Amino acid sequence: xxxxxxxxxxxxxxxxxxxxxxxxxxxxxxxxxxxxxxxxxxxxxxxxxxxxxxxxxxxxxxxxxxxxxxxxxxxxxxxxxxxxxxxxxxxxxxxxxxxxxxxxxxxxxxxxxxxxxxxxxxxxxxxxxxxxxxxxxxxxxxxxxxxxxxxxxxxxxxx
Amino acid sequence: xxxxxxxxxxxxxxxxxxxxxxxxxxxxxxxxxxxxxxxxxxxxxxxxxxxxxxxxxxxxxxxxxxxxxxxxxxxxxxxxxxxxxxxxxxxxxxxxxxxxxxxxxxxxxxxxxxxxxxxxxxxxxxxxxxxxxxxxxxxxxxxxxxxxxxxxxxxxxxxxxxxxxxxxxxxxxxxxxxxxxxxxxxxxxxxxxxxxxxxxxxxxxxxxxxxxxxxxxxxxxxxxxxxxxxxxxxxxxxxxxxxxxxxxxxxxxxxxxxxxxxxxxxxxxxxxxxxxxxxxxxxxxxxxxxxxxxxxxxxxxxxxxxxxxxxxxxxxxxxxxxxxxxxxxxxxxxxxxxxxxxxxxxxxxxxxxxxxxxxxxxxxxxxxxxxxxxxxxxxxxxxxxxxxxxxxxxxxxxxxxxxxxxxxxxxxxxxxxxxxxxxxxxxxxxxxxxxxxxxxxxxxxxxxxxxxxxxxxxxxxxxxxxxxxxxxxxxxxxxxxxxxxxxxxxxxxxxxxxxxxxxxxxxxxxxxxxxxxxxxxxxxxxxxxxxxxxxxxxxxxxxxxxxxxxxxxxxxxxxxxxxxxxxxxxxxxxxxxxxxxxxxxxxxxxxxxxxxxxxxxxxxxxxxxxxxxxxxxxxxxxxxxxxxxxxxxxxxxxxxxxxxxxxxxxx
Numbered sequence: 001x002x003x004x005x006x007x008x009x010x011x012x013x014x015x016x017x018x019x020x021x022x023x024x025x026x027x028x029x030x031x032x033x034x035x036x037x038x039x040x041x042x043x044x045x046x047x048x049x050x051x052x053x054x055x056x057x058x059x060x061x062x063x064x065x066x067x068x069x070x071x072x073x074x075x076x077x078x079x080x081x082x083x084x085x086x087x088x089x090x091x092x093x094x095x096x097x098x099x100x101x102x103x104x105x106x107x108x109x110x111x112x113x114x115x116x117x118x119x120x121x122x123x124x125x126x127x128x129x130x131x132x133x134x135x136x137x138x139x140x141x142x143x144x145x146x147x148x149x150x151x152x153x154x155x156x157x158x159x
Numbered sequence: 160x161x162x163x164x165x166x167x168x169x170x171x172x173x174x175x176x177x178x179x180x181x182x183x184x185x186x187x188x189x190x191x192x193x194x195x196x197x198x199x200x201x202x203x204x205x206x207x208x209x210x211x212x213x214x215x216x217x218x219x220x221x222x223x224x225x226x227x228x229x230x231x232x233x234x235x236x237x238x239x240x241x242x243x244x245x246x247x248x249x250x251x252x253x254x255x256x257x258x259x260x261x262x263x264x265x266x267x268x269x270x271x272x273x274x275x276x277x278x279x280x281x282x283x284x285x286x287x288x289x290x291x292x293x294x295x296x297x298x299x300x301x302x303x304x305x306x307x308x309x310x311x312x313x314x315x316x317x318x319x320x321x322x323x324x325x326x327x328x329x330x331x332x333x334x335x336x337x338x339x340x341x342x343x344x345x346x347x348x349x350x351x352x353x354x355x356x357x358x359x360x361x362x363x364x365x366x367x368x369x370x371x372x373x374x375x376x377x378x379x380x381x382x383x384x385x386x387x388x389x390x391x392x393x394x395x396x397x398x399x400x401x402x403x404x405x406x407x408x409x410x411x412x413x414x415x416x417x418x419x420x421x422x423x424x425x426x427x428x429x430x431x432x433x434x435x436x437x438x439x440x441x442x443x444x445x446x447x448x449x450x451x452x453x454x455x456x457x458x459x460x461x462x463x464x465x466x467x468x469x470x471x472x473x474x475x476x477x478x479x480x481x482x483x484x485x486x487x488x489x490x491x492x493x494x495x496x497x498x499x500x501x502x503x504x505x506x507x508x509x510x511x512x513x514x515x516x517x518x519x520x521x522x523x524x525x526x527x528x529x530x531x532x533x534x535x536x537x538x539x540x541x542x543x544x545x546x547x548x549x550x551x552x553x554x555x556x557x558x559x560x561x562x563x564x565x566x567x568x569x570x571x572x573x574x575x576x577x578x579x580x581x582x583x584x585x586x587x588x589x590x591x592x593x594x595x596x597x598x599x600x601x602x603x604x605x606x607x608x609x610x611x612x613x614x615x616x617x618x619x620x621x622x623x624x625x626x627x628x629x630x631x632x633x634x635x636x637x638x639x640x641x642x643x644x645x646x647x648x649x650x651x652x653x654x655x656x657x658x659x660x661x662x663x664x665x666x667x668x669x670x671x672x673x674x675x676x677x678x679x680x681x682x683x684x685x686x687x688x689x690x691x692x693x694x695x696x697x698x699x700x701x702x703x704x705x706x707x708x709x710x711x712x713x714x715x716x717x718x719x720x721x722x723x724x725x726x727x728x729x730x731x732x733x734x735x736x737x738x739x740x741x742x743x744x745x746x747x748x749x750x751x752x753x754x755x756x757x758x759x760x761x762x763x764x765x766x767x768x769x770x771x772x773x774x775x776x777x778x779x780x781x782x783x784x785x786x787x788x789x790x791x792x793x794x795x796x797x798x799x800x801x802x803x804x805x806x807x808x809x810x
Contacts, residue, residue: 081534084572102763122759132531133524139565147487151764
């Protein structure tokens with residue numbers, strides 16, 4: 001390739017071959033996106049189809065839910081139960097996310113200030129309980145209005 | 160017709176008869192201000208026909224008459240006796256014209272309306288000993304001398320005691336007709352308030368933050384308000400100023416007065432007071448209005464002896480719906496379920512076969528969380544058997560079975576081996592221990608190598624109903640012991656609505672439900688707003704309203720009903736502890752896990768700063784601010800070495 005003057009298309013073609021694109025390395029993408037928090041994952045899902053499909057993977061949300069929990073959250077048994085109840089993404093959206101947001105707002109109640117790990121573990125188990133109640137309510141049929149989680153809803157969020 | 164005020168009103172017009180003026184009379188004067196249109200009904204109850212529109216006028220005239228008499232009292236015995244004998248007195252029940260006739264006898268023109276400093280002068284006027292009043296009273300009301308007084312009816316001294324209820328504070332700042340009659344009432348009332356505040360403080364009003372102690376602060380406000388009002392009054396234009404804090408205190412006192420009247424079987428007075436409660440309640444806002452409304456309805460039911468016709472089929476389904484809304488809008492039921500589940504979970508540690516007996520099946524909202532926790536426990540889930548007890552449904556739907564089916568579906572989803580059995584029972588006392596045994600056919604294994612089944616019994620707000628029938632609770636607790644449970648979890652309201660006289664029960668219930676409604680308001684508004692935003696429909700609001708109806712039904716059982724009809728017989732944790740211990744159970748301490756989980760749950764409720772989780776001798780209570788409202792406790796059968804309880808019912 002001695003020619004110094006290349007036609008425009010060939011120049012761009014060479015540029016393309018020499019640049020690195022994250023979208024070509026999905027495993028790397030998964031690793032990076034798996035470290036985001038819930039809101040950022042939601043934003044990332046809007047970037048392009050590839051990112052959206054990565055962000056929909058339950059494993060990403062599982063990592064998010066288990067992030068601060070000692071021992072990583074319980075292993076395959078937990079995974080199958082959560083999957084049966086609706087998946088980690090749904091768990092985060094309905095329960096873990098709102099729970100963490102709510103708890104971040106205020107300090108510990110009088111007489112009990114949990115450690116970070118304790119708080120994470122408890123919020124996960126509490127979320128799982130609430131999640132299972134919600135799932136149970138939905139079993140009633142499409143007419144059923146599942147409302148047991150309404151108390152977790154945030155007031156209108158304009159951020 | 161009660162005419163104890165005949166004395167004070169007819170005698171010399173507006174003579175307050177300071178020493179003898181009844182608080183009930185004050186109440187009537189108060190009622191006078193609120194009625195609009197038509198004849199004032201409170202005065203009508205006494206036999207006086209006064210049009211509400213004439214009220215201010217009548218009050219002024221009474222004032223003038225009184226002033227004229229007192230000012231002339233020293234030198235004018237002749238004048239007074241003239242009034243007594245020579246005047247033609249018209250029927251005093253028509254106060255307005257009667258006063259006209261009295262005043263027309265006065266030679267002096269009506270004195271000008273006094274200005275602001277009057278309140279103090281007025282109080283001096285009242286130092287006048289009742290002697291002139293007595294002197295005036297006799298001649299004026301001497302039936303022999305008056306030609307047209309036909310219905311004078313001197314009250315017997317005994318009757319006065321009927322209205323000698325806890326004094327209703329005048330709340331002078333509250334409704335003010337910009338003229339002195341109220342000012343004079345104010346001064347009198349201030350005096351009375353001072354002397355009576357000690358007795359009033361003993362009556363526990365609602366915990367609405369308008370404590371009875373607030374009466375102390377009401378007084379300087381009253382003074383200001385009355386002087387301002389008197390100062391502002393120049394013409395006959397009535398100025399109505401409503402001070403709702405005063406109204407709150409008055410409302411509570413009227414409620415107490417009505418309850419006392421009911422206790423004394425004075426239904427006429429109670430009837431009048433009940434209507435007053437409704438009027439007062441309308442001027443309040445928020446929780447107090449609703450509580451007052453429900454208590455007024457309950458009192459009315461008691462007075463008129465309305466027995467709620469219990470339509471069982473509609474009732475059970477409707478109760479379930481109400482309870483669902485109550486579940487969604489506030490944390491009490493969730494707290495109950497979560498803490499009970501934690502205790503059961505800990506008791507089931509390491510067991511491979513477990514059986515839960517639920518006395519309060521309803522919609523089964525407690526069990527998905529337990530199933531999930533069992534599914535996720537290290538070592539895998541046990542095989543779970545659930546027996547649910549429910550009331551009969553007469554409309555051919557089998558609610559218990561439907562709930563069981565849903566639970567089975569969920570269990571199947573999360574791979575928990577699950578069996579369900581439902582029992583319909585009118586009362587828990589109909590249950591026998593043999594009903595809870597496992598099927599002999601078993602799970603397909605040989606019968607011999609099956610692990611023993613570990614049993615837990617759960618009851619949320621159910622055991623107190625058994626107290627309506629003597630002996631029922633003992634029978635049920637005997638059945639529970641016969642099943643040999645590893646743990647018995649019990650959640651009950653933390654209140655004493657079962658002992659003492661009607662008045663004590665009423666007071667206790669007023670305090671309890673006021674706190675409950677407060678918590679609904681406080682915790683509910685944020686959730687309601689959030690839910691509205693989220694769902695679009697006014698579902699949060701609907702939840703709140705339905706929860707209030709749910710509590711209202713309890714109120715309408717605690718207050719008016721007696722005997723077996725009254726099923727809401729709440730007792731405190733201490734009382735339940737005594738009952739359980741006598742029945743052969745010993746307490747199990749709920750662990751710190753339950754406390755932490757409950758605390759975190761409460762932290763999630765927006766506006767939930769008012770909720771308090773407390774631990775009391777191993778039991779957990781959830782309350783609003785300083786008042787515990789429900790209590791969870793856990794029990795197990797006392798060790799065999801302990802003395803077995805006597806079989807006799809210890810009630």
